[in-house]
Amino acid sequence: xxxxxxxxxxxxxxxxxxxxxxxxxxxxxxxxxxxxxxxxxxxxxxxxxxxxxxxxxxxxxxxxxxxxxxxxxxxxxxxxxxxxxxxxxxxxxxxxxxxxxxxxxxxxxxxxxxxxxxxxxxxxxxxxxxxxxxxxxxxxxxxxxxxxxxxxxxxxxxxxxxxxxxxxx
Numbered sequence: 310x311x312x313x314x315x316x317x318x319x320x321x322x323x324x325x326x327x328x329x330x331x332x333x334x335x336x337x338x339x340x341x342x343x344x345x346x347x348x349x350x351x352x353x354x355x356x357x358x359x360x361x362x363x364x365x366x367x368x369x370x371x372x373x374x375x376x377x378x379x380x381x382x383x384x385x386x387x388x389x390x391x392x393x394x395x396x397x398x399x400x401x402x403x404x405x406x407x408x409x410x411x412x413x414x415x416x417x418x419x420x421x422x423x424x425x426x427x428x429x430x431x432x433x434x435x436x437x438x439x440x441x442x443x444x445x446x447x448x449x450x451x452x453x454x455x456x457x458x459x460x461x462x463x464x465x466x467x468x469x470x471x472x473x474x475x476x477x478x
Contacts, residue, residue: 312387316380323373329366336360358421368414375410379403382450388462395454395461402450409442 336359341351358364379399386395417435420426429437459465 312380312384316377316384319373319376319380323370323377326366326369326373330363330370333362333366334360336363358418364418371410371414372407375403375406379406386454386462393461395457398453398457399450402446402453405449406443406446409438409446413438413443 341353344350344352379402382403383392383396383399386392386399392399413435416438420433420435426433428434430441432440454462463471
């Protein structure tokens with residue numbers, strides 16, 4: 310699999326999304342407005358969730374950034390023309406990361422339209438997904454990478470060869 314072509318494709322789509330956000334209509338009152346009672350405080354206008362184009366383009370932007378992150382990790386893990394066993398862990402981690410992102414965004418969309426707030430572990434659901442999902446999945450992927458580094462990325466024999474090459478210089 311040519312990850313560089315995937316990276317180029319994702320970056321081209323990301324550029325298209327950024328251009329669409331740039332030239333598209335800005336949601337009304339999406340920037341800070343003066344609070345009617347406390348003049349030194351700014352408040353937001355209606356939620357951007359109500360603006361369909363911005364909502365979906367923002368979703369696509371976040372998803373594409375996660376995919377860029379994932380593809381660059383895959384590129385960095387390639388050894389001797391292949392990925393080896395680490396590909397399953399990285400692919401599983403990326404699926405979990407995309408799932409956590411999707412659940413975070415969709416729970417925020419639901420939260421923005423509700424009149425009551427539901428909580429999970431003391432915080433609103435979108436915040437819980439952000440803290441416990443989006444934060445923890447990359448940490449899990451990083452731990453697997455660090456723990457298995459000597460087996461999958463730089464075995465001791467390759468490290469010795471590297472040290473020999475450095476001495477030659």
